[in-house]
Amino acid sequence: MKIVITGGYGFLGQLLAKKLLEIGKLVDRNGDLKTIDDIILIDQIEPKNPIKDVRSIFGDISEPIFFNQAITDDVDGVFHLAAIVSSAAEADFDLGMKVNLDATRILLERCRKLPNKAKIVFSSSVAVFGNAPLIVEDDTPALPLSSYGMQKILGEYLISEYTRKNYIDGRCVRLPTIAIRPGKPNKAASSFVSSIIREPLSGENAICPVDRSQSLWIQSPSVIIENLIHAYNLNQQEWGTESRVVNLPGLTITVAEMIASLKTHGGNTSLIIDKPDETISRLVKSWPGAMNTKRARKMGFKNNDNFDSMIEEFIDQQIS
Amino acid sequence: MKIVITGGYGFLGQLLAKKLLEIGKLVDRNGDLKTIDDIILIDQIEPKNPIKDVRSIFGDISEPIFFNQAITDDVDGVFHLAAIVSSAAEADFDLGMKVNLDATRILLERCRKLPNKAKIVFSSSVAVFGNAPLIVEDDTPALPLSSYGMQKILGEYLISEYTRKNYIDGRCVRLPTIAIRPGKPNKAASSFVSSIIREPLSGENAICPVDRSQSLWIQSPSVIIENLIHAYNLNQQEWGTESRVVNLPGLTITVAEMIASLKTHGGNTSLIIDKPDETISRLVKSWPGAMNTKRARKMGFKNNDNFDSMIEEFIDQQIS
Structure with missing residues (x-):
């Protein structure tokens, strides 16, 4: 094949x-x-x-x-x-x-x-x-x-x-939106979703271009x-x-909730700098923050249990 | 302009x-x-x-x-x-x-x-x-x-x-679907909708390729x-x-209802020959027969009152 x-x-x-x-x-x-x-x-x-x-x-x-x-x-x-x-x-x-x-x-x-x-x-x-x-x-x-x-x-x-x-x-x-990607920020409007977790975990600054109350649909x-x-x-x-x-199924989470989870995993949240970007905010706001994915679940597509396990998956893979 | x-x-x-x-x-x-x-x-x-x-x-x-x-x-x-x-x-x-x-x-x-x-x-x-x-x-x-x-x-x-x-x-x-078009049948799957009225009115045969109970959305x-x-x-x-x-707004009508209206306007309905066509039936069946066009009506788009007036419009224009 x-x-x-x-x-x-x-x-x-x-x-x-x-x-x-x-x-x-x-x-x-x-x-x-x-x-x-x-x-x-x-x-x-x-x-x-x-x-x-x-x-x-x-x-x-x-x-x-x-x-x-x-x-x-x-x-x-x-x-x-x-x-x-x-x-x-x-x-x-x-x-x-x-x-x-x-x-x-x-x-x-x-x-x-x-x-x-x-x-x-x-x-x-x-x-x-x-x-x-x-x-x-x-x-x-x-x-x-x-x-x-x-x-x-x-x-x-x-x-x-x-x-x-x-x-x-x-x-x-x-x-x-995929979180947490390793590597560097890219030109996806959603790139910050990974940045605000990934960069602080390695002691670097990250830019948050959207309001912290913004909801996201992530996997x-x-x-x-x-x-x-x-x-x-x-x-x-x-x-x-x-x-x-x-x-596809996903988790609904706000930026603030992601940052709170980062803190419980030892991330230095003060490294996250809020710097509103109008274009990115507009694009991200236009995406759904919550979905009812009955069809996907019936077809057997998978989901994450919670955001904590997503941070842990990222940390494990960075170390291994 | x-x-x-x-x-x-x-x-x-x-x-x-x-x-x-x-x-x-x-x-x-x-x-x-x-x-x-x-x-x-x-x-x-x-x-x-x-x-x-x-x-x-x-x-x-x-x-x-x-x-x-x-x-x-x-x-x-x-x-x-x-x-x-x-x-x-x-x-x-x-x-x-x-x-x-x-x-x-x-x-x-x-x-x-x-x-x-x-x-x-x-x-x-x-x-x-x-x-x-x-x-x-x-x-x-x-x-x-x-x-x-x-x-x-x-x-x-x-x-x-x-x-x-x-x-x-x-x-x-x-x-x-537009009814009633003058002229000749074309390659639109909906072409028969005009044919079954137009042709009998001028004494010619028309083919009906779909079931007479088929609903249509016409203007x-x-x-x-x-x-x-x-x-x-x-x-x-x-x-x-x-x-x-x-x-756009439209009228819901079945083929049988169109033919009944044709009869009241002096059309010879015996000229309509039922000859089921699977491809055309499938396409026509896949289109909506009824629509709730709230947005169009709010925006001021117009509709026909009834099918009788549509036949009369066609007859008038053919004579004039």
Whole structure:
């Protein structure tokens, strides 16, 4: 079984690749658990530390020729994680359209021409909701208030339609904000959610650009990876025919609550500097802070128990 | 004031052009009623009977160069009606994507570069709803079950986002099925809705491809045109900031009820031949038969009173 991960050297891509290497098996198009023979990571720029035991292909995914070469006829499935993140897509509309929309279409067109129907897991986002109600339900309509959210919802509709036309077997998961990411801040509007925990734990300053009363819908990296794999492994009939999109479970937490939890874990909360940023506040406010994810739970998607365990997971992984 | 109509020689395009010539004025970007100096009809193929007092430009709207030349810097507004209709988009996926999605993007990109922000009225469709509930509400999420419906919902999201980014001033109206169209049947899955009235009235046979108990959501051509113009004339604040999309009012009627009304107007109903078509039945069944269009009525969009008056409108226009 041959699996492709786009955005393979992004944070989630690397975690997913390592997890796939560890478990070694996925459910194939016939519903059978099969050994993964080949994992191909696709990304723009070659990283300093390439992952062992996977193949890597580097290039511009918005160039049609790239996917035509990178996705060979024997590919069984794709985890499509590559994206221009929220603040970056808001700042550069054309770049967001090119990578978040055009490249997704090119990928779908390539997969449509595969001799065997490929499973495609698409990482969408709760950013498809803008000015969402207090609690988002499974059938709350998506009215994005960001270019990123708009590009993600277009990707979802395309994948649902390509699936209906029997060109692919698509699955879209709307990811909560991921906390706590290791590494450095990025251009996601949600980047601070990890920063305000991660930086103080290593004695560094962190900027909080939003009001501390801001609610967030979050999930830990390990649970996100588990859910991406679950989205792949579910059979066609478990996804149903009507919608190939699901809101993932998550935890509702305010910034203040995260900071309180950081304190109980020995973090120096005085290192967090409040510096309101209007653009980031507007984007983050437009995302849902709470969701009722009945469908996802019925389909067996997982959640974190509480934020304390998410901090502990982060601390453990940093030490190990 | 310079107005462009794409699909200008389609049925609605021609009606709209004639109506604009008749009323002579539209509300401009500043909210003032202004004289229309120039109407430009854009279409693929030159018709036998071009409309007097308008300019026409013919070509392929999916070629970027076409809109770049046809939409000059002094264009104030665009009615974007050009589309590959439902059954045709279902039969030829690539053609539907090219015209219904790519050409819309090219138009939006051209308008984004205009020196003054253009109003764009986009004709969407109730086909964005698939397996809709018994009554569609303003906030019922769109889950299209046709390529046409998917392409229309993507157009809506693009127009809402281009509006939010302040590139254009977009307005999307989801049109009911239009009855009764004059002329010949076309490739719209809804084409029979007009056929079963129009053809018997002129002594010809008509095919009914769906069950006579099928419910439809319909509006007359004259009311549709009135609503397209109303969509244009409304000020930005009347559209609001959250969604630039509205479900238009309509009448709920079954095929059997339409045929009963035809009979009372002297139509020979024995000319209607039931010949079930699975593809058409599936598409038509996936559209809503009834809608609760509170938002549209609050915004001042119009509706027909009853189906009898729609038949009478058709008979009057055929005679005059």
